[in-house]
Amino acid sequence: MISLPMARLTKLREGCWNLNGVKPSGLEEGEESKLPVLVSIYGDEWVQDATSDPRYNLSYTVEQSILTKKPVIEIFLDYRMTAFGFIYSKEVAASQNTNLGFRDQCGFFRAAIMESGNSVGTPLNGMDRYQKCLCQVPFARSPSLTYQGLQCFHIIDNLFVPWYSQQSIFQGRFARILILLMSDSNEGVGFGPSGVNNDSQAVNQLTHSKRWVANTAQIEEMLNLCSNISIMGSSYGWSNTIFPPKLELEYKQHTGIAGDLCMFALRRLLAQQISRYRENVYSYRWNAPNYNATSTIRIYNFSERPYVFGNTDPTTLIPLGNSAEDFQLSHLVSLPGIAQWPKYSAQPKDFVFRKNRSYVEDDTDIKGVKYVNFVAR
Template identity: 25%
Template sequence: MHGLSHVALIFVSSRAISYAAATIVDGIPSVQLDEGTFIGNLSGNVSQFLGIPFAQPPVGNLRFQLPQPNAPYTGIHNATDYGPSCIQQNTTQPIPSGLDPLALQFLELEASDLQANDQSEDCLSINVMAPADASSNSKLPVVAWIYGGGFETGGTASETFGGSGIVQRSIELGQPVLFVSFNYRLNALGFLAGAEVEKNGLGNIGLHDQRQALRWMHKYVNAFGGDPDKVTIWGASAGAASVGLHMITNGGNTEGLFRAAFMQSGSPGSAGTLAEGQPYYDALVADVGCSDAQDTLQCLREAPLQNLTVAINNSPNTDSYQSLNIAWAPRVDGIFLKDSPQQLVLKGSVANIPFVTGDCDDEGTAFSLASVNITTDQAVLDYFHGNYFPKTSTRDIERLLQLYPNDTRLGSPFDTGTANAVAPQYKRIAAIQGDMMFQAPRRFFLQQRSSQQDTYSFLSKRFKYVPDFGATHGTDVANIYGPGDLTDYLVRFVATLNPNGDTGIFWPLYTVEAPRLLTLWDGAVPLNITNDTYRTEGTKFLTQLSLTDPDTF
């Protein structure tokens, strides 16, 4: 660990290791956790502590096991570098012929943002960024970021998603907050399914990783200047879906781990069972060479990581033909998820806390590149019937296609007329996939909960100028990490549970009677309030299908 001996000498000589809270000596911050001292770095007026392990390394016999709490810390530790990302699943974005050059450039930039640093199974680390003058008496609100990536990829080691800019902006607003991010296991390593997994109570390991990180925060965040009773969980894409799942697990009991939630492009949707993931388990076992093992799960634990990684990369991903029918995703396991998420919402298994949930206008476009070879009405029907709604009648799929006709003027990117028709059915498929996985679940969640707790919603219509994609999935994240105008709303929401302050325009509560959206635009008028009334018949029908045929997340 480079530079540790030099830094350690500084701290030993200054007796910083005796302090129980974050301090700065000679321009270098440190914090004591248990009997251990963690040495961070200073970025402007933000102290950064990176790569702190929050659980035991999930390696060896702890592979495919629930996270185990870390032992009490001792000694001196360098916390100046991010820890390695969890093992990623390789994805290859399909590039249809005829994509606009600007669209290609957009894809390249998106891919570079998602590229992980060094990867390792030993990846369960957490990062804390705090105002440099914070102390254990500060009791500052905390925002905990959960990254996206389709439960297949993602990590915290990224300048794009670093968090220092958010802390800096909170200081400028006079409402300082702490930023925390953490890794969680992905793909098969975090979301293995099948009868063997169910029998051993090991479903949704990645969600348990997240929960363990939240428990770590509750125990230790005070040392950095945070208030463990003022935590907001926040995420985008799979991270936002994870936030929603933390709201509905455990009968809605937060265990005091968080008091608010902020979701970008992800809400509680539908989910299949662990048993329905059996084909993916069987294929993984065969690829690794464990088919003849008496205990296939133990064989997977003992397999060389390289063999396991190759097998994971052979499984479908969000860039595959089946797209958002994700192989390795949260599933009903009887423990973390006792039922499909939307059924839990209907049963009232929801944390009664303020929340924000919003989407981009064209959520489905980037996910529809792998299906451009679908060119006829019958092929579209077969795709949605076989891939997303296998238990649904043909008549209902026909009804869905009537609600989303093959009219390029009505497809996604929305409001772009006949432009952006990458393929004959592209805009239609993009419209259905975006509404099915994002808009409909968001609207359902708000309609079920807005009468019982404070709820806010937004719609991002920015980046409409990007050809072929428009305001596609993930483009709203730039409005916070930029930082942008959503940054102020996030900071104020974390600090006060109300996103409004003296910047931007007034963001009203969302209610069934007045379903109002903070709407983000390109151009001279960047923000206004619109009504959440678009494609209501289509999204209502999609919700009906997901409630009766919840095979996909």
Template identity: 25%
Template sequence: MKLISVLNLGALLVASVTPSAISCPTTHHAAPIVYLSNGTYRGTYNQYYHQDLFLRMPYAEAPVNDLRLRIPQSLKSTWTGIRNATKYSPSCIGYGSDTWVLGNHVSEDCLSINVVRPAGLPERAKLPVAVWIHGGGWVNGGSSDPRYNLTFIVEQSVRKGMPIIAASMNYRLHAWGFLHSAELAAEGSTNLGYRDQRLALHWIKENIANFGGDSERITLWGNSAGAFSVGSQVVAYGGRDDKLFSAAILQSGSPLVFGLKPQTASTWEPYWNKLLHTTNCLVPEPVACLRRLPTNELSAILNSSFASPPSWGQVVDGDFIPESGRALLKKGKFAKVPLLMGTNFDEGTEFVSQGINTTSQFAEYVRSVGVAKQEVHSIEKLYSDNPAVGIPSTLKGRPEGHLAYLGQQYKRAAAFSGDVFQHAGRRLTTKSWAKQQIPVWSYHWNVLVENVSPAKGASHFQEVVFTFNNINGQGYDTVVSKSPLAGKPARLVKLADVMSTAWISFIVNHNPNSNGKSNLGACTCRLLTDYLTHSSIPHLATVSRAV
């Protein structure tokens, strides 16, 4: 991978609106209005942040009744008068803690978009746009999750002199969006959640100028399943460039399938057959039968333990995903846009199986994730049973005492797991971009945050709060999690400022280092700012530009 120096372009090269051009907050501010081709929306004005919010704007017909388990249909309805866009939509139906901590406020009628912008934009403003795709393992979550509050990143962009508009979307989850079978494939109803995202991107492309956004400068952005979603959009239709986005940010995800097993109709056949049996849809037209089931009845079955599904997410269908992500990358079949991509050092602690105590158990685990039997011995040699070289480094030695349940070979298995599920995809993706002479920046997160055990380390998802500049940890203090910035230690608050500024710089300039704060040398550079050379700031990793 050839590395070259990065030019400090300056933050205002592409930003059409500077903070001085944005009007100051006033005591009385009318609710914002936006005129779109389908009709007119009234948003809400947030005086504290001086922002306009437009929430729950549908981008598709509701996927209910006969539209259930079908490709999303563009919104056809129009209206006169003004519709309110002041409250979040229910999340799409899903199952997991990301959904139930928000009160299980879900619905099939969920395909909507939110837009947050600085208030007081001049007419004909053209701000760069960030489009966030939430994660949640393809099975839960939603754009209303307060951890993904777009207000903080928009506020930071104005503060840093690089104002942006931010948008987020809901997309169908679990079987509602990612069920697969030969019958569904025959009618083209595959990768529905990803097709939802694609239609949302078309809506944003067509409408964002009315909000003051630049339709030619749209950056996709996601973490975890959201990053895998971004990756799937990048390779969709064999890398066909529909000009829906001009750059992409992938945090802990890639264009590859999650793991080593590409999904096909045969992979899904056992789950599909059990679903039909459980729903009494073993009939000549099973898909039509599933569409007729009451929502609550089908949801209760999907949320039961009637069968274990394959991995949710990307399926090779010969259309939206014509070949495996790995094959598409190696053939150069992806959208040629600048990329900012990274993973967390201890990703494997999130995904590893617990209780691996012996080498034979380790070998069994290696086989279970899809490694060919003849390759297992090579894996055993590559990943030695030496805790000193396993992960996380924050856990010294082997798990003992109250951590014994993790297994004596936990650190060995976690190192392998991180490579399989995250780091391998990052490496292949960045190398593929470099081979095609496309700008790509790669980071490696290595920070132990507050409320995380040393046995977990710098694991999955922990960087998200920093990239949003969510320094108050909004949405994190729940029955299942605690704020990574509890007490707001200065070193972590500063890190949030550094990272969010870098992300904004990439959204604005498609270069994370052009924020006017760093003088980067050739070959290798510290991430984005000289702040990271200070001992008070935790080491994040190196970021380089490869072409």
């Protein structure tokens, strides 16, 4: 078995198909089969699931489900298929074995929570440089190179994935299940590198990154549409934090676009489109920094994770974590609706989680975000 983790952040001590399951104790015979089952999959480009990671201790969520009288069984899957789940060639296509990394999920879920995740397009911007690189790298070196950021995505195969994700969403060609979507306030901080000091550098980074496929003309239009006024925060107006001087203006604008491209714009698009077909669609923005971070700039990808899994270490996580768990359990278990959390509709609103005061806000239609969603990916 070959394990290809993306980074050295997690020690992977189990196989790529391991699963953990936690259920309430003291169940009567036959009672177990009547409980809802929550399945957690942390894809991270399908290279970094780890059931042994203590941050994904399912006991806290199951305990909270009992306390709120919504008992559940929860399962956490390792889903590290890496490139082997998305192999493509003429022969693979002819045998209809493309996108195996997704096929086993079809029809499996009645509702879903998508945390900083969405239908992101294949990060391919021309084939020549990729083919040249692959032809020159011995297979024996592949595992070590994955630490530099191997990512695995679906392939447009004209069968299971017939076209770009945006096209499927605009045409209503998606699983019309109940969904709860979220994104962190400054997602782009985790995906946009520092050292971007002018438009030229921003264009270069955003056209050559492994994460998106926008071309130069499209990125230049995004720069025109997205503000670089520091006090406005990220380009979608979520934060009034002024970044440190060495990062200001161009960096703030660049990370705002990066966040729109990979998380925020697509989250809004899917919520907007699926709410046309399903009534119970909910969306939230996570605006609470991790326990070891102090400023708003640190509310980047993954910030919500210790809270939504109910971690109790440190104890400062508990109150907000309980609130987040209660909302999510209400969505997945009760299904009809969530009190005090408006459904996503033609007048879209997001719930905002904060440590001191959570609230509801309008999900504004920013020009830059709207443009991003029309770039086919």
